[in-house]
Amino acid sequence: MNKIFIVARREFLTRVQKKTFLLTTIGVPILIFAFYAVIIFMSVKSTSDFKVAVVDQANVFNGKIDEKKSSEVIFSFVNDDTATLNKKLEQKEYDAYLYVPAGFSISGQSNDSLQFRSAKTVGLMTREKIENRVSKALEEKRLLSMNISKAQLDSIQAQKELITFANTSGKKENQTKVGVSYAVGFISGFMIYIILFIYGTMVMRGVVEEKVSRIAEVIISSVKPFQLMMGKIIGIGAVGLIQFLIWGALVLVLQLAIPVLFPQLFEGMQAQPIQPGMMAAVDATKQQPDMIRGLMEGLNQINFPLIVGCFVFYFLGGYFMYASLFAAVGSAANEDMQDAQSLLLPIMMPIIFGIVIMMQAVNNPNGSLAVFGSLFPLTSPIVMMARVAHGIPDGVSTFQLILSMLFLILGFFGTTWLAGKIYRTGILMYGKKVTWKELWKWAIKKN
16 A cells, blocks of 8 residues: 555656646636636726617607616617718717607507618627617507506516426425526536546556556566556546646635626626526526526525535546546557557447436436436446436435445446456557457456
């Protein structure tokens, strides 16, 4: 055990003391944040009101179109003709104008339509805001023309929760929690998917480099092959864990810094109502909820201690299991890295299947495919995170979670034992292109 620790310490310090480690772990996230900070700063500073002149020849709007204090679109009613308005557009007095012809009818029986003219191309979000506010104003006028009172109109437009979702215990499940659980589960599973590829490949390359440079021959003279393999896996795994801890701390700091650095953006997000495509992440019982409040309500219902604990466990379990297989493949490779690449397909396929099953699990955490994927050791590190995000017992039962962890531990011991036997033979094998058939012979060969 002491020799495994020595090898792990060497692998850890060799990578941590490199400048590239500091660059990728601290420099790159800060650089990305700085890049996005510049974009946010420029967008906040460059944001200005979009002025629209309205010529209402049919007197449809009665001089008012749902004016909102927080809106970026300002409607101004004028009596100018189109020639004068075009000149004002050129002089940038207005950004656009809306012309309502005299023959326009809110009943929709006339052939006339509203005419919108702008000096330049209007952005998609601004166009959507203009269309929504004008359509809403016309709809209100149309309903009022049918002798529907203002109270009745408000009652019709009020958003109510028609269906209350709850489990058998009576616990209410709102759309906020489901939407946030979907996002948290997807991000967690995808992060482990990336981890298995990046750090598994890192282990494989480290083994290949030591084998090609013949350093492994010198090390094996005093360390057993299995101890060398485990030390390399543990050392590189510790590097990955340190990186994620640092990234987590940076993300936390940046989340606290954004509202302080950009208060205008934060206030704008609070004031802006949720768009229809994001209603899965907000509480359906409230009227015109804001994004921040809906998101915070969903986050408060997520069991983050459970998610963080499971993430660390499945990160370590999945990494150790796949890293041993990647190390076995690296030990069988020669100078040409294509030899290792040709042997990677059987190892990469379960990881790819895991991300495919995870796509289904985030939508249906209790489906048969999601249950199987979360119990099968080769896919459970990715799939189980999608189910755990929905909570216990809503997304996964306690029994299934414990069983999945047990299977993952057994899978780790099994793959490590199998990879150790391949590594013992392959690390000293040179000049021969190895196939999976030969790797299997090495694995079942007696000591």
